[in-house]
Amino acid sequence: MAGTSIVSEFTKGFGRENPTFVQVLGMCPTLAVTTSVANGLGMGLATLFVLFFSVLITVIIKKIVPDGVRMAVYTVVIATFVTIADMFLRAYVPPISKALGPYVPLIVVNCIILGRIEAFATRNTAGRSLVDALGMGAGFTASLIILGAIREILGSGKLLGFQLLGSGFHPLLVMVLPAGAFLTLGLLMAIFNAVKDRDSFVVVEGR
Amino acid sequence: MKKMVIVLTLVMLIAGLVLALSYSAFQPRIAANQAQALQESLAALFQGSGKLTFTKIPIDQPIIYVGKTADGKTIGYAVRVSGSGYGGEIQMLVGVSTDLKKISGMQVVENVETPGLGGRITEDWFRKQFEGLNPDKQIDYVKNVKPDPAKNQIEAITGSTISTRAVTTALSKTLQQALPAILKADGASGNSK
Numbered sequence: 001m002a003g004t005s006i007v008s009e010f011t012k013g014f015g016r017e018n019p020t021f022v023q024v025l026g027m028c029p030t031l032a033v034t035t036s037v038a039n040g041l042g043m044g045l046a047t048l049f050v051l052f053f054s055v056l057i058t059v060i061i062k063k064i065v066p067d068g069v070r071m072a073v074y075t076v077v078i079a080t081f082v083t084i085a086d087m088f089l090r091a092y093v094p095p096i097s098k099a100l101g102p103y104v105p106l107i108v109v110n111c112i113i114l115g116r117i118e119a120f121a122t123r124n125t126a127g128r129s130l131v132d133a134l135g136m137g138a139g140f141t142a143s144l145i146i147l148g149a150i151r152e153i154l155g156s157g158k159l160l161g162f163q164l165l166g167s168g169f170h171p172l173l174v175m176v177l178p179a180g181a182f183l184t185l186g187l188l189m190a191i192f193n194a195v196k197d198r199d200s201f202v203v204v205e206g207r
Numbered sequence: 208m209k210k211m212v213i214v215l216t217l218v219m220l221i222a223g224l225v226l227a228l229s230y231s232a233f234q235p236r237i238a239a240n241q242a243q244a245l246q247e248s249l250a251a252l253f254q255g256s257g258k259l260t261f262t263k264i265p266i267d268q269p270i271i272y273v274g275k276t277a278d279g280k281t282i283g284y285a286v287r288v289s290g291s292g293y294g295g296e297i298q299m300l301v302g303v304s305t306d307l308k309k310i311s312g313m314q315v316v317e318n319v320e321t322p323g324l325g326g327r328i329t330e331d332w333f334r335k336q337f338e339g340l341n342p343d344k345q346i347d348y349v350k351n352v353k354p355d356p357a358k359n360q361i362e363a364i365t366g367s368t369i370s371t372r373a374v375t376t377a378l379s380k381t382l383q384q385a386l387p388a389i390l391k392a393d394g395a396s397g398n399s400k
Contacts, residue, residue, distance in 0.1 A: 066211045
């Protein structure tokens, strides 16, 4: 959009176009791996890596890619970077790789990536597209960290592996299970959007 | 039409090349990680025995390692066990004494059981129950009563019977296959080459 500042292109990934709480994209990894902050951070950074480099390749080749093979080409580009990210994790951070498991290869089908490529990178300048990718990736990571922190503290009493709450605290096991993921996500989404749209609420006089 | 074919083919070729290069770059490290993880799991089965080397017995199934100390004395055998748990595959390593009469330890290498419930199969108290049991007899689990090791019993995890049962069944079944294989391959009891 003309007139949007570069800074705004970056921050929209955290606020008004947050991929998790506003766009509701990438729900599968969001629910599955946010059992701890470390896992959420790992997934977020891996996704950011894939998003950034996929958008980079996209802005370079978008002029020569014919319309009919657009999807196939961009999917292959994304899949290549996902494979690289997966191999990197398995080589250098095996504990995170093990914790994230099959969800790293599944980044290929994370709607955020193809979404940003189709909706933004193919229609905007290279500079803006890259800033958009960084903002979305960082915003996604931040959302995962928040979700991960809540679920880790309430579900195990720990934060980043460190025991935070004393032995008198009985962990709420549901928080590390799918049900807890949905509950936390739903509540956070409600709060997030209430704050985001607070100026647009209209008070109707009741009778 | 022609342009679509050319562009697509080019993209695939370049992607393939990049992946092949990445693979050669990362694979040595990945293989080293896997080998180290295996070594650590094997060593954990025979704690307090000093530095050990493990060699695989040259049979296809089950996967069995012979553990030897630095001076060539056999300390025991490690058998790879795989079972169907509640959430997915459970991979374990079970140690057997040299005379094949006792289980010397049990390690859970990989599992996707529910954390806090079936996931407790990795906890020390649960795994320790297998030490001293007879590898040649069926291992059973009991609930709400004290297990009798003489009857090859262990106590199940409260609320996780399925995970417990998966472990005991897989261990019993694989050990039954492993013992004759060890006898055949290594000539058995008190091997002190």
